[in-house]
Amino acid sequence: MVELLRVAWAIAAKDVLLEFRSRTAFVSALVFTALVLAIFNFARDPTAVSALDLAPGILWITFTFAAMLGLNRAFGLERENRALDGLLLSPASRTAIYLGKVLANLVFVGSVEAIALPLFALFFNVPVLPVLGPMVLVIALATLGFVAVGTLMSSMAVNTRLAELMLPVLLLPFLVPPVTSAVQITARLFAGRPFSEVGAWLRLLVGYDIIFVAACILFFESTIEE
Amino acid sequence: MTPIESAERALRRSAVWILVSLLLLAGVYVRALVFTPAEMVQGLAQKIFYIHAPSAWVAFLAFGIVGVTSIVYLLLKDPRADLFAASSAEVGMVFTTEVLITGPIWGKTIWGTWWTWDARLTLTLFLWFVMLAYLVLRSAVHEPGQRARYSAVLGILGALLVPFIHVSVYLFRTLHPLPVVLKPGRPTLPGSMLVTLVCAFLTFTLFFGALLWHRYALARLTDARAHADAERADA
Amino acid sequence: MPETGGFMVAAYVAAAVIYLSYAAYLLGKSRQKKR
Numbered sequence: 001m002v003e004l005l006r007v008a009w010a011i012a013a014k015d016v017l018l019e020f021r022s023r024t025a026f027v028s029a030l031v032f033t034a035l036v037l038a039i040f041n042f043a044r045d046p047t048a049v050s051a052l053d054l055a056p057g058i059l060w061i062t063f064t065f066a067a068m069l070g071l072n073r074a075f076g077l078e079r080e081n082r083a084l085d086g087l088l089l090s091p092a093s094r095t096a097i098y099l100g101k102v103l104a105n106l107v108f109v110g111s112v113e114a115i116a117l118p119l120f121a122l123f124f125n126v127p128v129l130p131v132l133g134p135m136v137l138v139i140a141l142a143t144l145g146f147v148a149v150g151t152l153m154s155s156m157a158v159n160t161r162l163a164e165l166m167l168p169v170l171l172l173p174f175l176v177p178p179v180t181s182a183v184q185i186t187a188r189l190f191a192g193r194p195f196s197e198v199g200a201w202l203r204l205l206v207g208y209d210i211i212f213v214a215a216c217i218l219f220f221e222s223t224i225e226e
Numbered sequence: 227m228t229p230i231e232s233a234e235r236a237l238r239r240s241a242v243w244i245l246v247s248l249l250l251l252a253g254v255y256v257r258a259l260v261f262t263p264a265e266m267v268q269g270l271a272q273k274i275f276y277i278h279a280p281s282a283w284v285a286f287l288a289f290g291i292v293g294v295t296s297i298v299y300l301l302l303k304d305p306r307a308d309l310f311a312a313s314s315a316e317v318g319m320v321f322t323t324e325v326l327i328t329g330p331i332w333g334k335t336i337w338g339t340w341w342t343w344d345a346r347l348t349l350t351l352f353l354w355f356v357m358l359a360y361l362v363l364r365s366a367v368h369e370p371g372q373r374a375r376y377s378a379v380l381g382i383l384g385a386l387l388v389p390f391i392h393v394s395v396y397l398f399r400t401l402h403p404l405p406v407v408l409k410p411g412r413p414t415l416p417g418s419m420l421v422t423l424v425c426a427f428l429t430f431t432l433f434f435g436a437l438l439w440h441r442y443a444l445a446r447l448t449d450a451r452a453h454a455d456a457e458r459a460d461a
Numbered sequence: 462m463p464e465t466g467g468f469m470v471a472a473y474v475a476a477a478v479i480y481l482s483y484a485a486y487l488l489g490k491s492r493q494k495k496r
Contacts, residue, residue: 149383156376160366169362170380173355177390180398200397208390215386219379222300237491244484251480255473264462271465274472281476320483324476331472335465433480437487444491451494 004099007092011100015074016107025073029066029112036062037123051124056186059120060179063113063139064146070108071150072167074101075158088224098151098220105147113139131189138185138205145178145209146171152216155223174212181205229450236443243436250429254422262422271335276422278328280430281321282350288318288434289353292360293385296378308374309449311381313441315360317434322354345395352391356384370449 019025040058087097117135121128128135150171157166181201188198227235258276265272291314299307329347330340341347360380367373415423 152379152383156363156379159372160363162366166363166366170359173352173359173391174383174387176352177387177394180394184398204390204393204397211386211390212383215383219300219382222375222379234495237495241488241491244488248481248484255477259469259473266462269463269465270469271472273469277473277476317483320479324479327475327479328472331468331475335463335468437484440487440491444487444494447491447494 004093004096007096008099008103011087011092011097012103012107015101015104019073019104019108025069026108026111029069030115032065032069033062033112033116033119037119041123051126052187052190055120055124055126056183056190058124059116059186060142060183062116062120063109063143064175064179066112066116067105067109067143067146067150068168068171070105070112071147071154071171072164074105074151074154076163094221094224095217097224098155098217101155102148102151105151106143109143109147113143126190127192128190130192134189134195135186138182138189138202141202141205141209142178142182145205145212146175148209148213148216149174152220152223155220177208178205181208230447230454233443233447233450237440237447240436240440240443243432244440247429247433247436251433254426254429257425258422262418263416265419268335271332274328274332276426277430278325278332279423280426281324281328282346283427284430284434285318285322285325285350285353287431288314288321288438289357289385289388291438292318292357292381296381296385299374299378300382305370305374305449306446308370308377309445310442311377312364313438313445315357315381317437317441319354319357319361320437321430321434322350322357325350326354343395343398345392345399348395349388349391353388356380356387360384 036058040054044054092100117128117139120126150167153170153174154163154167157163157170160166181204184201185198185205189195254276258273262273262276264270292311295307295311295314298304299311326347329350333342333344333347334340337344360377363380364373364377367376
């Protein structure tokens with residue numbers, strides 16, 4: 001078990017280091033965030049539509065898109081020079097490879113989220129600080145959910161010709177439960193509703209994470225065996 | 227009997243059953259449109275129910291078959307399971323599309339708009355997206371073994387997704403009730419209407435079965451031909 | 462009773478078109494394959 005985690009960590013570290021060196025996907029995600037903020041700000045009439053109504057949805061669109069950018073790049077790295085074969089020939093177990101990839105993607109998406117959230121709080125003037133704890137929890141749970149499934153999907157999509165197009169097609173339906181829950185919970189948190197009101201959505205989110213992370217670990221092997 | 231001969235015989239037999247079910251479908255049409263009384267509150271549009279509900283049942287049945295045969299494939303690695311799953315997905319897609327077309331047409335008369343995020347229709351919409359993803363993925367992967375594995379994984383994950391989408395929509399709806407003018411729901415049907423509905427369910431199921439059988443036979447034939455060609459090329 | 466006959470016809474016709482088209486497509490494809 002410890003060996004598994006150690007190997008996963010090593011794979012994740014390699015990926016994060018590579019991404020940090022080129023930074024293209026990361027910068028794209030941040031640029032998109034800024035764009036979304038600016039457009040929605042100019043698109044609405046502040047007297048007619050309150051920021052609180054729009055902010056949760058926009059926040060999660062941004063996070064999801066950042067995840068897509070990261071996921072596209074996830075196995076793309078290995079596709080060049082057939083580096084994936086080298087990884088598979090190594091003694092690393094398939095599960096370790098999967099967990100390592102998920103971890104690297106979580107670091108990527110998490111970094112974008114860490115920057116985007118304060119920007120949103122600032123530009124939309126939404127009260128994030130009072131609910132920061134629950135917000136971080138919700139963001140972590142939802143991100144884990146769609147990154148876990150997204151990593152699996154991208155391991156398949158990368159082997160098709162139109163990989164960047166295939167990933168959203170495969171992933172979209174699977175985003176509905178975690179992102180819907182996240183948006184609903186975020187909306188209630190921003191509105192200052194008590195945390196107890198989000199119980200049902202939270203249970204849905206946790207249930208989704210448990211089932212799908214387990215399923216993805218189970219099925220990852222089938223997507224890369226030769 | 228060689229695989230090719232077996233597939234060709236299945237094609238002939240299932241073609242007959244397709245034609246039989248089309249005739250029965252025409253019978254259902256006549257019965258529903260002419261010989262079943264109209265419902266007073268919704269008017270004639272309520273009759274859409276007789277082709278909408280059975281299609282929905284078939285759509286979910288087809289999807290369930292995809293899920294189960296995908297599990298069978300991953301466990302046994304039998305390519306026939308993969309071909310069966312793919313056939314069910316394709317045929318199921320047709321019925322799911324029908325549900326998504328007749329649903330909004332009926333909905334317009336009940337809800338006043340073409341679409342609301344109604345629980346069942348929304349679930350069907352995402353079912354449609356998953357089936358589309360499944361079929362698109364298959365068309366994008368050429369190596370048969372890889373295609374079968376990928377499809378199986380997507381099929382099983384898709385089946386797992388269904389209850390979660392259901393709960394998501396249900397939670398959303400209980401907190402945001404629909405502007406429902408009339409509730410279609412499950413009315414207690416008077417005798418004549420119930421008979422029509424049961425006939426429709428049976429006919430649609432038969433139609434699905436015949437189409438599935440035929441599509442599967444076609445897949446087997448294509449596969450067997452490809453193998454025979456490959457063997458001849460090697461020789 | 463509200464006048465919703467047009468919707469009924471539209472739905473029934475749409476369904477028939479979908480099912481007949483697919484059946485025809487499938488049967489046509491297998492006939493082609495048998496050659």
